[in-house]
Amino acid sequence: MELSKKNILSLIEKNKKKDFKIINLNIFGNEILLDIETNNPTLQSKKNIENSIKEIISENFIEKVELKINFKVEKTESPQNQIKGNPIKGIQNVIAIASGKGGVGKSTVTSNIAITLSKMGFKVGILDADIYGPSIPIMFDIANERPLSVNVDGKNKMKPIESYGVKILSIGFFTKPDQAVIWRGPMASKALNQMIFDATWGELDFLLVDLPPGTGDIHLSILQALPVTGSVIISTPQNIALADARKGIAMFNQKSINVPVLGIVENMAYFTPFELPENKYYIFGKDGAKNLSQDMNVKLLGEVPIVQSIREASDFGHPASLQENSKISLTFEEISKNLVSELVKRNKDLPPSEILKITTMAGCSAVSK
Numbered sequence: 001m002e003l004s005k006k007n008i009l010s011l012i013e014k015n016k017k018k019d020f021k022i023i024n025l026n027i028f029g030n031e032i033l034l035d036i037e038t039n040n041p042t043l044q045s046k047k048n049i050e051n052s053i054k055e056i057i058s059e060n061f062i063e064k065v066e067l068k069i070n071f072k073v074e075k076t077e078s079p080q081n082q083i084k085g086n087p088i089k090g091i092q093n094v095i096a097i098a099s100g101k102g103g104v105g106k107s108t109v110t111s112n113i114a115i116t117l118s119k120m121g122f123k124v125g126i127l128d129a130d131i132y133g134p135s136i137p138i139m140f141d142i143a144n145e146r147p148l149s150v151n152v153d154g155k156n157k158m159k160p161i162e163s164y165g166v167k168i169l170s171i172g173f174f175t176k177p178d179q180a181v182i183w184r185g186p187m188a189s190k191a192l193n194q195m196i197f198d199a200t201w202g203e204l205d206f207l208l209v210d211l212p213p214g215t216g217d218i219h220l221s222i223l224q225a226l227p228v229t230g231s232v233i234i235s236t237p238q239n240i241a242l243a244d245a246r247k248g249i250a251m252f253n254q255k256s257i258n259v260p261v262l263g264i265v266e267n268m269a270y271f272t273p274f275e276l277p278e279n280k281y282y283i284f285g286k287d288g289a290k291n292l293s294q295d296m297n298v299k300l301l302g303e304v305p306i307v308q309s310i311r312e313a314s315d316f317g318h319p320a321s322l323q324e325n326s327k328i329s330l331t332f333e334e335i336s337k338n339l340v341s342e343l344v345k346r347n348k349d350l351p352p353s354e355i356l357k358i359t360t361m362a363g364c365s366a367v368s369k
Contacts, residue, residue, distance in 0.1 A: 003027065003061050015056050020049050023072070031066045032057070039074040046071050087227050088196070090203045091125075093343060096222060096231040096259065098252075100244025102133075102213035105267040106234040108314050109304065109335075110210045111139045112321040113232075116329070116336040118165040119321075122205040125160060127195060128170030129222055130212040131188045137172040140164065141317020146173055150200060157200040164322060167204070169195045189221035196225050214244075215251040223257055230262040230346055232301065232339065237266055237288030245289070249296050262342040263301035264289045265335055271306040280305075299342050302335035304328075 005025050012022065024035035036049065050069050057065060097113075099106040110126060118124045128136040137143040140163040147158040147169065160167035171191055201207065209226070212218050222228065231252045235245035245264065252259040266289030270280040283306065293300040304310070307328055313320035321332040 003065070007060075008032065008057070011056050011060050012053060016052060021074075030064060031068065034067070034069045035072065036069055037072045037074050041073045088201060088207075091201055091207050092205050093229040093347075094207045094209060094226050095262070095339075095343075096209045096211055096219075096228050096252075097234065098211045098219070098231055098248050099213050099234040099241075100215070100246070100248040101235070101241045104213075104234050104236045104241050105304070106213070107135045107139060107210050108310060109234050109265050109267055110208055111136060111314070111319045112310075112328075112332045113336050113339065114166045114206075114208050115164055115319045115321045116332045117206055117340075120333075120336065120340075123203055124165070125167035125201055125204045125207045126169075127192075127207060127209045128168065128172065129192055129209050129218055131171050131191065131218060132212060134170045134172035134175075136168060136170050136210055137161075139314045139317060139319060140166070140168060142168065143172065143317075147199075152200050156198075158195070158198055159200055164319070167201060169199055171195070188218060192218065192221055193225055215247060219251065223259065228259045230260045230343060232262055233264045233298075234267055235264060235289050235292070236268045237282065237285035239285065239288065241284075242288050242292050245292060246296065249298060260346050261296075261298050262339060262346065263299035264293050265301050266290070266303045268306045269303035299338065301338040301342070302331060304331055304335070 005027060008027075009022060009025060019040075020036050020038040022034060023037050024033075026033045034053070038045065038049065040046075046069075049071075050067070053069070054067055057067065097106060097110045107128075107130065114124045114126050126136055128134045130136075137145070140161075142161050142163050145161045147161055149156045150159045151157075158169065160169045161173065162168070207226075209222055209228070211222065233245050233248050235241045249261050249264075251257065252261050268284055269289075270282050270286075272278075272280055289303070290300050292298075307320070309323075309326075310320045310328060313322075320326070320328040323329055
């Protein structure tokens, strides 16, 4: 058989045993030059391809030839490991509320934002995802409640406990007050999935997810289970809390997660004594979250002062924002308005998400769809 490009290409394509593609072939006397593309970069695979071609040529051509192969590894486009969850029918927006550090008042802020959004006319739920330290049931005075089982389309579902117009599910409903939850990651994730998917949440404009401190298993489980619309970071002005808050923002900004950070709330921003209402004492530092928001290009949603009534209201299961026209309720109203405003900006270019249209009535916002 004549040693020609056509004959060589035909024989190789007909007899090749490995998956590769010849992208160029040249013959110079008794020298054959091949450019081969393969998606297997290992030396063993390349050697096997070379041996198989040598075998084909030696069996079909009398001439003694020198074979030179230049391998090119095909770059396969691997999809980004985007963490996306399964949407829950009826839930429009899932907001993850996180803090890098414990003890900064994340659950307190979550409960008061939920109450304020409900007062503004939104349908709101809270998923207490702080598996190891659930506190939402105490803050809503429902620690002794237990969710009922209801039949939905032939399946038994948990019915969230409702308090002050907010639907709530928490692992705290299923444990005793003095019982420590000693679970490994997979067990905690399974419990969360049951509260998410084995519950009948109904129609909600917002599902607020109260995450545990830090950046770990529970956070990834939530991000994998739910299509989180956006996140909110809670921090105090203290440097050590801000360092952890920065890590929380970085977690949500990772390419594999890519959840927009809607803003930062600075809790315990300052203290004003009752007898000196014009004075502000910056016990944990001044403008810490403001500076962080500027550094990270994230909206500062608002500042919550140190007020004794906030702590007392949480302990008694009656969130402080329930008190009409108080300084605290007005503070959380401003924070909630800023949150909704940032959410509208985030959703406006995403057709699958419902755009919330906010109208202002009597100093507070209402929803129209």
